[in-house]
Amino acid sequence: MDRLQDLLSHDRRHIWHPFTTDHEKSIPPEIIDSASGAILYGKNGNQYIDMISSWWVTLHGHTHPEIVRAISQQATRLEQVIFAGLTHEGAIALAHNLSGILPEDLNRVFFSDDGSTAVEVALKIAYQYWRNVGSPERRHFLAYHGGYHGDTVGAMSVGARSGFFGHFTDMMFEVTTLPFPFTWDGDSDITERERVSLAALDSWLGEFGHETAALIVEPLIQGAGGMRMCRSQFLRDMAARCRAAGVLLIFDEVMTGFGRTGQPFAALTAHVTPDLICLAKGLTGGFLPMAVTVCRESIYQAFLGTAFERALAHGHSFTANPLACAAALASLRLLMSSQTELALKNIEHCHRIRLLEGLAKHPLVGQPRVTGTVAAFNVLEETNGHSLVTGQRIRDFCMTRGLLLRPLGNVIYLLPPYCITQAQINTAYDLIEAGLNQTYKI
Numbered sequence: 001m002d003r004l005q006d007l008l009s010h011d012r013r014h015i016w017h018p019f020t021t022d023h024e025k026s027i028p029p030e031i032i033d034s035a036s037g038a039i040l041y042g043k044n045g046n047q048y049i050d051m052i053s054s055w056w057v058t059l060h061g062h063t064h065p066e067i068v069r070a071i072s073q074q075a076t077r078l079e080q081v082i083f084a085g086l087t088h089e090g091a092i093a094l095a096h097n098l099s100g101i102l103p104e105d106l107n108r109v110f111f112s113d114d115g116s117t118a119v120e121v122a123l124k125i126a127y128q129y130w131r132n133v134g135s136p137e138r139r140h141f142l143a144y145h146g147g148y149h150g151d152t153v154g155a156m157s158v159g160a161r162s163g164f165f166g167h168f169t170d171m172m173f174e175v176t177t178l179p180f181p182f183t184w185d186g187d188s189d190i191t192e193r194e195r196v197s198l199a200a201l202d203s204w205l206g207e208f209g210h211e212t213a214a215l216i217v218e219p220l221i222q223g224a225g226g227m228r229m230c231r232s233q234f235l236r237d238m239a240a241r242c243r244a245a246g247v248l249l250i251f252d253e254v255m256t257g258f259g260r261t262g263q264p265f266a267a268l269t270a271h272v273t274p275d276l277i278c279l280a281k282g283l284t285g286g287f288l289p290m291a292v293t294v295c296r297e298s299i300y301q302a303f304l305g306t307a308f309e310r311a312l313a314h315g316h317s318f319t320a321n322p323l324a325c326a327a328a329l330a331s332l333r334l335l336m337s338s339q340t341e342l343a344l345k346n347i348e349h350c351h352r353i354r355l356l357e358g359l360a361k362h363p364l365v366g367q368p369r370v371t372g373t374v375a376a377f378n379v380l381e382e383t384n385g386h387s388l389v390t391g392q393r394i395r396d397f398c399m400t401r402g403l404l405l406r407p408l409g410n411v412i413y414l415l416p417p418y419c420i421t422q423a424q425i426n427t428a429y430d431l432i433e434a435g436l437n438q439t440y441k442i
């Protein structure tokens, strides 16, 4: 016990946890000692079902033996090597395998370290592409209200309307944001909202299309903005307009990638091929930080030539780290197995039964929605402005009963690893319902 208290006091004294306020700090963080499958084991003996895949990264379950084996074997051979001027087998195999499962000619892979850098790289590629092909006037970016793309300056700029970055407005470049046609089960006005969004795009492209470099979107689900979902047809209509105007389309699949929407990528679920795609989080199965930005070959070709000015001047120390490549290769093998295909279907089925046909009837549940393995709803409140408290109450209720959630304001969502069992999903829904009832004295 003393040892636990010591650890916590050192944590409190020395660690700056992300997205943490003093209020949050007053609840001591749980020290997680180990994990297996969908379960996190606390040092104090408590267990938690990880219903958020540890910030949306854990794909097949914690400490999955095949990924553990792949990393440990790789560690005895080659742990890291400079990736400028040298290459290695793991990176080559990973780029090849990724290209094989991504749509069409998305087959040129640029490695980086996390979702934010994958986005930063996509923005830089899009920007420089137009300079390299002699259209430097195409320098403007389009994005969607509520979209979140990461915390570096470029990623913040295209996510400026996510509500996270008020302090940094002056650091960002200007981006035009379009309305996002968020929809849910039973929504009757979606056609009109989609029309409004597409009309805003038409209007912008009509006037400024020739000055626009790219449009970035989180396809099918805006994650951090509140698990806001849109329809595939909307993405197809939007993509067709971008193509007609010559505007590059960037899919930020940092969250939606690797099966979350039911197919390996939302691009496949929605039948839309973007020009660039950003992947991270689940890439290594959630074991190690790594990201990729993948683009069409024709975009890459514009960066070739004899003058260094044509090259993309971007690279990171750990680019294509061999341990992360080994983890990603093992994770991709698992992702493409028939077992995972079945698991994705089962998770979606459970969400549909428990949320859309069950919890959706609860008086405090609004806008229930499911896309693939992701389910979400809004807690309906009479007063606005207390959304942070709502989420925290439900989270605390569930945490003390062995379920890890991390609500986004008044949005409760479930985004489990694919090894989750039906019983664990049922436990989660039961606890969430009990939490709603207790918090609001129903």
Ligand SMILES: Cc1ncc(COP(=O)(O)O)c(C=O)c1O
Residues within 6 Å of the ligand: 114, 115, 116, 117, 119, 148, 149, 150, 151, 218, 223, 224, 252, 253, 254, 255, 256, 280, 281
């Ligand atoms: C859609 C999307 N893009 C980018 C990011 C940033 O990724 P990272 O936190 O790995 O930098 C996130 C993180 O949640 C995300 O959800």
